[in-house]
Amino acid sequence: MCLKAGRVVSILILVLLFSASTFAGKNVRSHQLPPNKAKVIVTFDGEIQPNIVEKYGQVLKTLKIINGVVAVVDRDDIEVLQDESGIKDVALDVEVSVVPPPRSQPIEYQVQAIETLEANDIIVGWNLQEAGIAVSDTPPPPDPPTEIGAWNTYSVDGSGVVIAIIDTGVNYTLEDLNAPNYLGGYDFYNDDADPLDDNWDPPNKHYGHGTLVSTIALAQGEEKIKGTAPNASYYALKVKGSDGTGDVSYTIQALNWCVNTADPKPDIVNMSLGLYGTGPFWPDIEPIYRAAIDAAYNAGIILVASSGNNAYSYSTFPAAFNNVISVGGHAENQTLYAKSNGGVDVIASGRRVPSMDMTGDATWLYTGTSNAVPHVAGLLALQLQYARENDIDINNGYQWESVKHSAIDLGLDPVYQGKGKARALESIDLIASNWPVDYNFTFSDYAFVDNNYPVYQIGEDVNQSITLTNITDILGNTVETIEDLNVVTTQVYYSDPNDQNLPSNSVEIFPTISLLEPNDANSITLSLLYTIPPETTPGLVKTTLELEFNFVGNSRVIRVSYNNEPDSLWYAAIPADLDLSNTVSLSDFSIFAENWQQTACTEPDWCGRADIDRSGDVDWLDLDIIADNWLAGF
Ligand SMILES: [Ca+2]
Ligand SMILES: [Ca+2]
Numbered sequence: 001m002c003l004k005a006g007r008v009v010s011i012l013i014l015v016l017l018f019s020a021s022t023f024a025g026k027n028v029r030s031h032q033l034p035p036n037k038a039k040v041i042v043t044f045d046g047e048i049q050p051n052i053v054e055k056y057g058q059v060l061k062t063l064k065i066i067n068g069v070v071a072v073v074d075r076d077d078i079e080v081l082q083d084e085s086g087i088k089d090v091a092l093d094v095e096v097s098v099v100p101p102p103r104s105q106p107i108e109y110q111v112q113a114i115e116t117l118e119a120n121d122i123i124v125g126w127n128l129q130e131a132g133i134a135v136s137d138t139p140p141p142p143d144p145p146t147e148i149g150a151w152n153t154y155s156v157d158g159s160g161v162v163i164a165i166i167d168t169g170v171n172y173t174l175e176d177l178n179a180p181n182y183l184g185g186y187d188f189y190n191d192d193a194d195p196l197d198d199n200w201d202p203p204n205k206h207y208g209h210g211t212l213v214s215t216i217a218l219a220q221g222e223e224k225i226k227g228t229a230p231n232a233s234y235y236a237l238k239v240k241g242s243d244g245t246g247d248v249s250y251t252i253q254a255l256n257w258c259v260n261t262a263d264p265k266p267d268i269v270n271m272s273l274g275l276y277g278t279g280p281f282w283p284d285i286e287p288i289y290r291a292a293i294d295a296a297y298n299a300g301i302i303l304v305a306s307s308g309n310n311a312y313s314y315s316t317f318p319a320a321f322n323n324v325i326s327v328g329g330h331a332e333n334q335t336l337y338a339k340s341n342g343g344v345d346v347i348a349s350g351r352r353v354p355s356m357d358m359t360g361d362a363t364w365l366y367t368g369t370s371n372a373v374p375h376v377a378g379l380l381a382l383q384l385q386y387a388r389e390n391d392i393d394i395n396n397g398y399q400w401e402s403v404k405h406s407a408i409d410l411g412l413d414p415v416y417q418g419k420g421k422a423r424a425l426e427s428i429d430l431i432a433s434n435w436p437v438d439y440n441f442t443f444s445d446y447a448f449v450d451n452n453y454p455v456y457q458i459g460e461d462v463n464q465s466i467t468l469t470n471i472t473d474i475l476g477n478t479v480e481t482i483e484d485l486n487v488v489t490t491q492v493y494y495s496d497p498n499d500q501n502l503p504s505n506s507v508e509i510f511p512t513i514s515l516l517e518p519n520d521a522n523s524i525t526l527s528l529l530y531t532i533p534p535e536t537t538p539g540l541v542k543t544t545l546e547l548e549f550n551f552v553g554n555s556r557v558i559r560v561s562y563n564n565e566p567d568s569l570w571y572a573a574i575p576a577d578l579d580l581s582n583t584v585s586l587s588d589f590s591i592f593a594e595n596w597q598q599t600a601c602t603e604p605d606w607c608g609r610a611d612i613d614r615s616g617d618v619d620w621l622d623l624d625i626i627a628d629n630w631l632a633g634f
C-alpha cells in the first residue's frame with residue numbers, strides 16, 4: 001500500500017507540473033509528454049505570431065528557417081489551432097533514431113597491418129583508399145595500394161572548409177577531434193551549449209555515434225586515426241540523446257542554427273540519421289522538414305545523409321529529399337553492403353570501416369550507411385578547398401554533380417549504387433579540367449596587339465568568341481550532348497587583374513541561350529560583342545565567363561565561372577594612344593609619322609599601329625583621329 005501511495009503522489013506531481021504549463025529548460029521530448037499534450041511544429045503564412053499558439057499552450061522555440069515555432073499544446077486543440085488565421089501548417093513532432101552501428105574486430109589482414117604500425121603511427125583506413133583519398137596502410141585484399149589519392153595529388157586536407165555534424169554530439173576532447181578544428185556547436189537535445197557525445201551504451205551497440213561519424217569525416221590524425229578531410233573545421237550539433245533518439249524538431253533547430261546563427265556558416269552538413277516517410281505523422285511534418293532542408297540548400301550549404309540499413313529500394317529522410325545527397329554503403333570487396341537502402345546518389349565504404357569511438361578506442365570496425373556518409377562529406381570538403389585555393393567559383397549544385405559524375409560504376413544495381421563509388425581524386429580531376437565544358441577565347445577585330453594581348457580602344461567594340469566543348473564524359477560516366485547541358489544564362493564580367501578597370505556595374509552580355517550557335521553535338525560558339533564604356537580606365541582587362549547549366553533529367557542548376565589567364569586577358573586603350581602610355585602625346589605622333597603613307601596594313605600590326613581606323617593604309621583620316629584625341633586632352 002505504501003508503494004502505491006508513493007506512485008500516486010509522483011503522478012500528481014507530474015500532473016501539477018504540466019498543468020502549470022511550464023517546461024523547464026525547454027528541452028521537452030515528444031514522447032515524455034502526458035497523453036493530453038502534444039509537441040507540435042507550427043508554421044505561419046505571414047510573419048511568425050507566437051501569440052496565436054500561446055492561446056493553446058507554450059512556445060518552446062522560434063525557428064526562422066521554417067517561419068515557425070515549436071510548441072507544446074493541448075492535444076485536443078490542434079485542429080482549432082490549425083484553423084486559426086495566419087497558421088499555415090501544424091505537425092506533430094516525431095522521434096528519430098540514429099541506427100546503432102554493429103562493430104567488429106579487425107579482420108586478420110587489418111590486425112596484421114595495424115600491428116606492424118609503429119606505436120605512434122596513425123591509422124589510414126582501407127576506406128580512404130577506396131574513396132580516392134590516400135594510400136591506406138590497412139588495405140583490403142586482394143589489391144595492394146597502387147595509386148596516390150587526392151591528399152597528395154592536389155595537396156588538400158579540408159583546410160578552410162566547415163562541416164556541421166548533426167548527430168549525437170561529438171567527443172571534441174579527443175586529440176584527433178579537438179580544437180582548433182572543433183569550432184563549437186550546440187546541444188539541441190538538452191538545450192545547452194555543450195554538444196559532448198553521451199551516446200555510450202555498449203550492450204545496445206551505442207559507441208558514440210556522432211564521434212564515430214566525425215572521425216571518418218575529419219579526424220586529425222594527430223594521435224590515432226585520420227579522417228577523410230583531416231584539417232576541416234567542424235561544428236558538433238547534438239540532436240539525439242544518449243539512447244540515439246531525438247525529435248525531428250531538434251534537427252530542424254540544428255539546420256536553423258546552421259543558416260541563421262553559425263559564423264562562419266557551415267559549407268557541408270553531415271546527417272547520418274533518418275526516418276522512413278511511412279507513418280501517419282509523415283504527411284504533416286514532411287513539408288515542414290523539407291522547407292528547412294531547402295532553406296539550408298538555398299543558403300549554399302551542401303547536405304549529405306544516409307540511405308538507411310534495411311535493404312529497401314528507397315532511402316530514409318532526410319536523404320530522400322531532393323536537396324540532400326543520399327549515400328549508401330559498399331563493402332570491402334566492391335559489393336553492396338547487404339543492408340544498404342537504395343534510392344541513392346552514390347555509395348561509399350559502409351562495412352567494416354575503421355573509426356574511433358567516444359572513449360578514443362580506434363581498434364574496431366563499424367558497419368552501416370551512417371559510416372558511408374562522412375566519406376562524402378569529407379570528399380566535398382577536399383573538393384571545395386581545391387576550388388577555393390584555385391580561384392574556381394563553384395556552388396553546391398556543381399559539387400553535387402561533380403561527385404556523381406566522377407563516381408566509379410561498380411556494376412551494381414543503379415537503384416542501390418546510384419552513380420557508383422564516390423571518389424575524391426576523380427571529383428577534383430573534374431574541377432581541375434573545367435568540367436562540364438572546356439572553352440577557349442578568340443579575339444578578333446582588335447586595334448593592334450601588344451605583348452600578345454589584343455588591344456581594344458575605349459568607346460569601341462570588343463569582338464570575342466568563346467567556344468564551349470562538352471567534356472561531361474571524360475570519365476566515361478555520362479553521355480550528355482552539349483544541348484543537354486542547357487545553358488541557362490551566360491554572363492561576362494570585365495575587370496583587370498588588380499580590379500582597377502572594372503566598370504561601375506558588372507555587365508551581363510548574354511542573358512539568354514538564343515544567342516548560342518551550336519557547331520555540332522559537342523560544341524557551341526558564343527559570339528560576344530561589347531562596347532567598352534567611356535569611363536573605363538586604360539589597362540589590362542580580364543573577361544570572366546559565368547555559365548549556368550541545367551542537366552537534363554535533373555533540375556539542379558550548376559554554375560561555373562571561368563576566368564583563366566592568359567587567354568581571357570585583353571587591353572583597354574585610349575584611342576590613338578599608340579605606345580600605351582595612357583596619354584596621347586608627341587611620341588604617338590612620331591610613331592604615326594614613321595609609318596606615314598604605308599599601305600596594305602593588316603592585323604595584328606596595322607602598320608605599326610598607325611592605321612588607326614584599320615582601313616588598310618595610313619593617311620589623313622588616321623591623322624584626324626590622332627589629332628582629335630590629342631586636342632581632346634587624353
Ligand atoms: Ca588535435
Ligand atoms: Ca536525395
Ligand SMILES: [Ca+2]
Nearest residue numbers: 577581583584
Ligand atoms: Ca601615348
Ligand SMILES: [Ca+2]
Nearest residue numbers: 611613615617
Ligand atoms: Ca587608315
